[in-house]
Amino acid sequence: MTDFNGKIALVTGTSGIGLASAIRLAAGGAKVLACGNDPTANALLDRISKERGLEMSARLVDVSREAEVQDAVGDVVGRNGGIDILVNAAAVHPFGTVLDTSFETWNRCLTVNVGSIYLTGRFAIPELIKRGGGSIVNISSVQGYACQENVAAYVASKGAIHALTRAMALDHAAAGVRVNSISPGSVRTPLLSLAARTYGGDGVSEKDAFARFGAAHPIGRIGEPEEVAELVAYLSSDRGAFITGSDFRIDGGLTAGIGVK
Ligand SMILES: NC(=O)c1ccc[n+]([C@@H]2O[C@H](COP(=O)([O-])OP(=O)(O)OC[C@H]3O[C@@H](n4cnc5c(N)ncnc54)[C@H](O)[C@@H]3O)[C@@H](O)[C@H]2O)c1
Structure with missing residues (x-):
């Protein structure tokens, strides 16, 4: 649990998997800045930090905007040294x-989901290198491998994250920067609530929709954000020192089969 003493972490996303990852890294001793576009996140992270004695804060950042990402990285480095x-x-x-899908929606999806990884990498990688190396974990999705209907822009972004992860890993391995991705199946977060509202069917509760999503996973349930955060922590720690350029599925067996019984 104390893998991250003295470490500084930047996380994008202040709910769901991003929030769970921030908490897990902070619980391991890291100082964490979580960046997202939800103005309520600052109060939430403050409360959790006080309750659990963690060094965690939030900053309002649109991760698709170059200047805002650059400022956020500069802020972390300015306050913590790297x-x-x-x-x-x-x-x-x-x-x-x-x-x-309108071209505007397409561009927004690709810019937020993939462009943000380019932007955080562009500004943060030189800082990781100055510290002798570090770890980047990109959250992709099983939908980067195989997908539902009706998610064209999203799956394009998730496949791109797999490819970009490999490129970044190769480009910066010699400088000590490891880059990996994680591809979750269905995980209990606000994003899955949106999927439940979209695919759940008229009058179907979120609980029943989540149960149906869970039943599609051989393990028989959806995942929890803390389970993904544990994998984030492993890959971000020295325990993962020989791992780079890889994608890790955490999907309850969802993509192991071909869905025919
Ligand atoms: N929940 C799932 O079932 C599931 C499955 C596979 C992959 N994923 C992936 O996991 C990652 C985390 O998603 P989640 O499930 O925790 O959902 P989530 O909705 O809780 O998290 C997404 C976060 O992104 C932030 N965000 C969106 N646009 C932004 C912008 N322009 N600038 C800054 N922040 C912005 C939101 O505020 C939110 O905190 C995503 O990459 C998602 O695609 C989730």
């Missing part, structure tokens, strides 16, 4: 085929 760990968990999840 960055060791970067976790990219911010994302949007539009629904639609290419026929009913």
Whole structure:
């Protein structure tokens, strides 16, 4: 649990998997800045930090905007002297085929989900290198491998994260920067609540929709954000020192089968 003493972490996303990752890293001793576009996150992270004695704060950042990401990285470095760990968990999840996804929605999805990884990397990687190396974990999705209908922009972004992860890993391995991605199946977060409202069906409760999503996973349930955060912590720690350029599925067996019984 104390893998991160003296480490500085930047996390994008202030709810769901981003929040759980921030808490897990902070519980391991890291100082964490979580960046997101939810103005209520600061109060939430303050409360959790006080309750649990963690060094965690939030900053309002639109991760698709170059200047805001640059400022956030500058802020962390200015206050703490550097960055060791970067976790990219911010994302949007539009629904639609290419026929009913506007170009604006397409561009927004690709810019938030993939562009933010380029931007945080561009500004943070030099800082990781100055500290002798570090770890980047990008949250992708099983939908980067195989997908539902009606998620064209989202799956394009998730496949791109797999490819970008490999490129960043190769480019910066010699400088000690490890870059990996995680591909979750269904995980209990606000984003899955959105999927439940979209796919759940009329009058179906979130609980019943989550149970149906869970039943599609061989393990028989959806995942919890803390389970993904544990994998983030492993990859971000020295325990993962020989791992780079890889993607890790955490999906209750969802993509192990072909869905035919
Ligand atoms: N929950 C799942 O079932 C599931 C499955 C596979 C992959 N994922 C991935 O996990 C990651 C985390 O998602 P989550 O499930 O925790 O959902 P979430 O909605 O809780 O988290 C997404 C976060 O991104 C932030 N965000 C969105 N647009 C932003 C912007 N422009 N600037 C700054 N922040 C912005 C939101 O405020 C939110 O905190 C995402 O990459 C998502 O695609 C989730």
